Amino acid sequence: xxxxxxxxxxxxxxxxxxxxxxxxxxxxxxxxxxxxxxxxxxxxxxxxxxxxxxxxxxxxxxxxxxxxxxxxxxxxxxxxxxxxxxxxxxxxxxxxxxxxxxxxxxxxxxxxxxxxxxxxxxxxxxxxxxxxxxxxxxxxxxxxxxxxxxxxxxxxxxxxxxxxxxxxxxxxxxxxxxxxxxxxxxxxxxxxxxxxxxxxxxxxxxxxxxxxxxxxxxxxxxxxxxxxxxxxxxxxxxxxxxxxxxx
Amino acid sequence: xxxxxxxxxxxxxxxxxxxxxxxxxxxxxxxxxxxxxxxxxxxxxxxxxxxxxxxxxxxxxxxxxxxxxxxxxxxxxxxxxxxxxxxxxxxxxxxxxxxxxxxxxxxxxxxxxxxxxxxxxxxxxxxxxxxxxxxxxxxxxxxxxxxxxxxxxxxxxxxxxxxxxxxxxxxxxxxxxxxxxxxxxxxxxxxxxxxxxxxxxxxxxxxxxxxxxxxxxxxx
Ligand SMILES: Nc1ncnc2c1ncn2[C@@H]1O[C@H](COP(=O)(O)OP(=O)(O)OP(=O)(O)O)[C@@H](O)[C@H]1O
Ligand SMILES: [Mg+2]
Numbered sequence: 001x002x003x004x005x006x007x008x009x010x011x012x013x014x015x016x017x018x019x020x021x022x023x024x025x026x027x028x029x030x031x032x033x034x035x036x037x038x039x040x041x042x043x044x045x046x047x048x049x050x051x052x053x054x055x056x057x058x059x060x061x062x063x064x065x066x067x068x069x070x071x072x073x074x075x076x077x078x079x080x081x082x083x084x085x086x087x088x089x090x091x092x093x094x095x096x097x098x099x100x101x102x103x104x105x106x107x108x109x110x111x112x113x114x115x116x117x118x119x120x121x122x123x124x125x126x127x128x129x130x131x132x133x134x135x136x137x138x139x140x141x142x143x144x145x146x147x148x149x150x151x152x153x154x155x156x157x158x159x160x161x162x163x164x165x166x167x168x169x170x171x172x173x174x175x176x177x178x179x180x181x182x183x184x185x186x187x188x189x190x191x192x193x194x195x196x197x198x199x200x201x202x203x204x205x206x207x208x209x210x211x212x213x214x215x216x217x218x219x220x221x222x223x224x225x226x227x228x229x230x231x232x233x234x235x236x237x238x239x240x241x242x243x244x245x246x247x
Numbered sequence: 248x249x250x251x252x253x254x255x256x257x258x259x260x261x262x263x264x265x266x267x268x269x270x271x272x273x274x275x276x277x278x279x280x281x282x283x284x285x286x287x288x289x290x291x292x293x294x295x296x297x298x299x300x301x302x303x304x305x306x307x308x309x310x311x312x313x314x315x316x317x318x319x320x321x322x323x324x325x326x327x328x329x330x331x332x333x334x335x336x337x338x339x340x341x342x343x344x345x346x347x348x349x350x351x352x353x354x355x356x357x358x359x360x361x362x363x364x365x366x367x368x369x370x371x372x373x374x375x376x377x378x379x380x381x382x383x384x385x386x387x388x389x390x391x392x393x394x395x396x397x398x399x400x401x402x403x404x405x406x407x408x409x410x411x412x413x414x415x416x417x418x419x420x421x422x423x424x425x426x427x428x429x430x431x432x433x434x435x436x437x438x439x440x441x442x443x444x445x446x447x448x449x450x451x452x453x454x455x456x457x458x459x460x461x462x463x464x465x466x467x
Contacts, residue, residue: 052368084374094369098387098463107383108373140463160373 001064003028003195004049004164008058010071011044018044020219022058026212029193033206033227036216037242042199043091045216046166049197051083062086063163084112087157091168093149095141095156101128102137105156112160127155131185150182154189165189169200183209203246207231215239254426254435261419262442264336265408268418269446272343272404279344280351287356298352305349311410314342318414335416347404354396358389391461398454402447419443 002025011019018041026032034042047053049060049067057071066074067082096104105124109115128134131151141149157165167186179202187209189196200206206213206227213230215223223230223239234240286298305313318338321331333341362385370380411418419439426435 050372052371080374083372086372088372090365090369092363092365094363094365096366096369096384098391098461108375111376111379111383112374142463156373 001061002026003030003063004197005061006049006059009045009048009055009060010057011041011048011053011055018219019048019055022216022219022221024214024221024224026195026197028195030195030212031190031210032197032212032214033210034197034199034214034216035201035203035206035230035242036214036222037245040216041219042216043168046088046168046197046199050086050088050166051079084160085162086164086166087160087162088166089150089153089157089168091170093141093153095149095152097141099140100137101133101139101141101144101152104141104152105159108156109159123159127158128152130158130188131155132181147179147182151185154182154185164195164197167196167198167200169198169202169205201246203231203243215242217242250430250432250434251438254422254430254438257422257426258419258435258438258442261417261422262446264411264416264418265405266446268336268339268343268408268411269404271340272347273401275340275344276347276351280348281355283348283352284355284359287352288359302349302352305346306353310342310346310407311413313346314339314410314414317342335414339411339414339416343404343407347400350400351397354393354400355389357396358391358393359385361392362388387461391463394454394458394461398451398458401450401454405443405446405450 004026006025007023009019009022010017022041022045024032034045036042044053048055049062051067054073055068055071059069060067061069062082063085065078065082067079068074073079096107099107102121102124105127106120109120109123125134125137128137131154133148133151133155136144136148136152141152144152154165169182169186183202183205186196186198186205190209198205198210208227210227213225213227214221215230215234217238222236223234230239231243234243283298283301286294287302289295289298318333318335321333322328324331366384366388367380370384375383408418409420412420412424415421419442423435423439427433
């Protein structure tokens with residue numbers, strides 16, 4: 001079985017069918033970029049993987065354990081154990097605004113694991129160093145720029161030692177210089193063989209940092225392959241059209 | 248000046264009653280109001296309706312009517328009325344606590360609505376349990392949003408304590424009115440006004456301090 005195996009995923013919001021039979025696999029260390037036009041179901045798919053949405057049918061297996069099998073979920077405890085292997089960086093980052101950067105990073109670990117205070121503090125500093133924000137350790141989220149918030153959100157997710165990172169990477173709204181720093185942090189993670197699934201509009205990232213690109217269209221995966229296959233030799237006119245529109 | 252000192256005794260005694268009522272109402276109605284907020288959000292519909300009905304009735308009728316009802320009205324209910332006789336101060340406490348709990352419940356409800364759903368999602372993804380999410384993530388943010396409104400309500404409460412006059416509890420205003428009638432001078436009214444002002448100033452400063460403590464929206 002693949003590291004992550006998704007098959008026949010379905011999801012509807014009321015009458016609106018958002019995911020129709022989505023299937024793909026991810027190997028350990030893969031960096032998967034999920035691209036596609038607005039409303040194609042990218043975000044919904046990612047949210048299903050970490051149990052923020054309940055699927056209507058299909059299976060999700062992560063590291064040989066089923067988060068959902070043929071539309072049926074296991075016990076809560078099992079779900080929690082499976083999702084605890086994953087970290088997520090949200091589109092809006094969702095940092096806790098009432099806590100300092102340090103506490104944003106340390107609190108979740110303190111509440112969910114046994115942690116030595118000194119070790120925790122050292123780990124927090126190490127993660128902030130990694131995303132280049134050690135000097136912001138005592139700042140509050142409202143004092144950070146968009147790109148800085150995003151990097152704190154990455155560091156916060158990394159604190160729980162996930163095997164898989166799920167990202168929303170929408171950088172266009174951010175300061176281009178800081179975007180570069182976010183991308184370099186993500187490339188660094190890729191080099192460390194972190195398994196990543198990244199929903200993005202950032203074609204440069206998909207091209208350079210991903211080893212697998214998934215193109216979604218109308219709730220389905222129309223095409224999946226290496227960046228070279230998708231960007232240079234798309235099989236479907238729909239894919240080519242989408243790529244042209246992003247230039 | 249001598250006159251002011253002379254009437255100050257009974258008036259400060261009145262202020263003590265006011266302060267006692269204020270303290271009792273704040274201490275009881277904040278948690279009670281929060282409980283009502285939670286009930287109003289409860290998935291079990293009848294309980295939610297009960298909580299919303301309570302808020303609707305209390306907020307839609309005058310506090311004075313509620314006080315009169317509890318002190319004079321309840322004992323007249325056939326059958327159970329005899330068990331619902333309170334002394335004046337207790338009746339006033341019950342009325343104020345119920346009334347302020349309803350207002351606080353609305354303030355808390357607004358505070359909870361102001362919290363982005365992404366906060367709950369982040370907490371879930373980070374593995375926090377529901378109680379942990381509630382106490383560590385939601386409540387601090389809710390309080391931050393609710394504090395200015397809570398501060399306003401508290402100042403209103405200090406002034407509302409003058410309604411004790413209606414059920415003849417000897418508070419500040421009662422002492423002032425007695426002195427005005429007896430000595431035919433308006434000085435006691437001014438003294439009463441100053442006492443209220445002092446109490447509200449202290450209260451407002453206290454809330455400013457708490458708000459500062461909770462102010463995490465610091466800018467660069
Ligand atoms: N909670 C929801 N309730 C109802 N409809 C929803 C909900 N979430 C998403 N949708 C709908 O599902 C469809 C897919 O949304 P989704 O956010 O997954 O698209 P997306 O590919 O991420 O788009 P974008 O690139 O704009 O982020 C859209 O039509 C959207 O309106
Ligand atoms: Mg999206």
